[in-house]
Amino acid sequence: MRPLPLLVCDDSAMARKQLIRALPADALFEITQATNGLEGLAAIRAGQGAIVLLDLTMxxxxxxxxxxxxxxxxxxxxxxxxxGDVQDEAIRRAKALGAKAFIKKPADPLQLSAALSALGILIPLNSASQSLAEYADGLPDVSFRDAFREVANVAMGRAAELLGRVLGVFIKLPIPNVNILEVGELHMALAEAQHGESLTAICQGYIGGGVAGEALLIFHDAEIDTVATLLKTHLDESAKLEMLLDLASIIIGACLNGLSEQLMINLSQSHPLVLGQHCPIEDLIRINQRRWKRTLAVEISYGLEDQDIRFDLMLLFTEDSVPRLQKQLDLLIDG
Known part of the structure; x- marks a missing residue:
C-alpha cells in the first residue's frame, strides 16, 4: 500500500507534535507539516494533503x-x-465550510482514530493507543514559549466558549502572546492595551503546586454600556461594576481551569478585585508598580464579532513559577 498524504496544519509546534503522536500507529501516512494556512494550501495543491488536520487560529x-x-x-x-476554539458557532461554521469532523484540542487519540475511520481509512482496532514511533524523526522541536502558548491557546478557547454563551455573540480569538517581561516592558504592554482610553481593571490572584501569579482583565470604559446591552440589562454605576466582576470571574476562571487541567496543577483562585476604575493606564501602573516585577506574561485580547468591543486579559506568572511550569510542560512535550 502507498502511504496516504496527510497534512498537519497548525502554527504551534507543540500542537503538531501532539497530533502526530495521536495518529494511529498502524496507519500508513506520509506526513507533511505546515505552520499557517498559506503554507497549508500550498502543500494541498502539491498533493501533500489528501487528509488535512487543520487548526482554526493561525x-x-x-x-x-x-x-x-x-x-x-x-x-x-x-x-x-x-x-482550541470550541464555540458551537466555530464548529458550525467549520462544518458548513466542508470540514468532515471537529475535534477539540488536545486531540484524543481515540477520537482522532474514529474520525479517520469515518473517512474510510482502515484503522486497526489496537492502534489508537500506540505511539507513532516510526515518525519520531519528523516530530518538531518544541520550545518552552511555544508549548506554553499552545496550552494558553486551549485554555483561552474554553474561556471564549463560556463568554460567548453568556453574551450571545461569537468571540474572535487571537494568537496568545507569551513573553518574559521586565517591569518596564510590562508597563509598555499595558499602555498599548489602553489606546488612550480610560479603563477599569480587575485582577484575580492564583496559587498552587509551586505556581503563583495574578490575572489582569482590562475593560475599556467606552464599551461597558454596550456589554450591558448584550446582557439585556440597564445598570447604574454600582451594578455595572458588579457585572464586570462577574465577567472577570467567568473569563479568568475558565482560563485558569483550562491551564490547571492541562498542566495537572491545582490552582486556587482568590476573589476578583478592582485595581482601578475609570482611570488612565498611567494611574493603574503608578498605583500597582510595586506588585508587578519581572514576570511571565500571557497576553490575550478577546474580540466580539460585529461589535467594537475587546477584553484584554493578561496572565502574569511570577518568575519563581517558571521552573515548575517548565517541568509540567516537559511532561506534555515528551509525552
Missing part, C-alpha cells in the same frame, strides 16, 4: 480561510478540524 490565513479557499478551488481533500 497567522497569515486562519482555518476558516483555508476551508473557504478549498471550497472555492474545488481541491480534493478531506479536512478534520482540530482546534
Amino acid at each position: 497567522p497569515e490565513l486562519d482555518g476558516f480561510g483555508v476551508l473557504a479557499q478549498l471550497q472555492d478551488d474545488g481541491l480534493p481533500c478531506q479536512v478534520i478540524v482540530v482546534s
